Amino acid sequence: MTTTGLFLLAILALGFLITFQIAKASEYVSVLKGEKKSFEQNNRINGFLMVVFLVLGLIGVYLCNEALYPKTLMVHPSASDHGENIDTMLKITLLITGIVFFITQILLFWFAYKYQYNEKRKAFYYPHNNKLEVLWTTVPAITLCLLVGFGLYYWFKITGEAPDNAMRVEITGRQFGWIYRYPGKDNTFGKKYFRMIDEANGNMLGMVWKDSTMETPNGVQNLKADATGYDDIIETSAMYLVKDKPVKLIINSRDVIHDVGLPHFRMKMDAVPGTPTTMWFTPKYTTEEMKKITNNPNFEYEIACDQMCGNGHYSMKGVIEVVTQAEYNEWMAKQKPAYYAVFPDKDPTATPAAPADSTAKVTAMVKGK
């Protein structure tokens, strides 16, 4: 523990001791002075402390905001179009709840002080008012309906159909990392089957690359190889997206529930084993542009797993590179379909003399992870 920590602890302990001693002393005083007088005095002190608590509390709210706001993501603009909608909703919600918070809290503590017990004053009996009841029921109800309505409208937009020109990327969570898949030249994702997952031989998604027969609890199953998967690109180092081009993420999980959390885009969606989920958005700034916006030369778009998924959860960080279309094309041209890494003899660009060494295959496949 640091010296400051010890110091703070000492102050807290002292504060506790002092409060305890004062409470004890006031008990003796009340015995000496008589019950009634001490009750009146306690009443005044408590009323005064209510106002002190209100003022100190509001100062605390202000100081916390000053200290912590720069650390939030709200300082920089959202990096996606949908994220801007989310930001607007958050600001409207904070504004409305903030106004209500200040009015109710100030009244609460101020009234506790102002209307403290007074011998000369008698409470005004006011049991019921229909108009007031209707007012304080309908106003919050309408406000909440509006907020929820906006939320639903954006939710359906984000999870709905992506535009026709959207690119599609599949992202699969596993303990503990992310696997990205692009559909390749034919723009079609090849079939996969979880029983085909064979990490040691480079098939980390279970692509149905060859005819297979396997025993399952439901009997023998025959799988036919799916040629549309031969050109699929599988990556683990980073997901490449294009600025201003909508992207539809098809989200999967290989084991437990993960969550694709994209804080800079203000988006997130659960990755559920066996049930693909989707969301789409349009990146607004390239990674390079974000470095300037955030004034951080090391800026990276992060994929953070937003679901506690096991003991390596903290390390489940993925990276998104947002680039221009030209840079994307250049990157894509360098990618080799994952199929060729497992079946090098099928690779038309490979040198025929290269021996099919199984260790080399696996090393090539798991590069970067």
Ligand SMILES: [Cu+2]
């Ligand atoms: Cu996870």
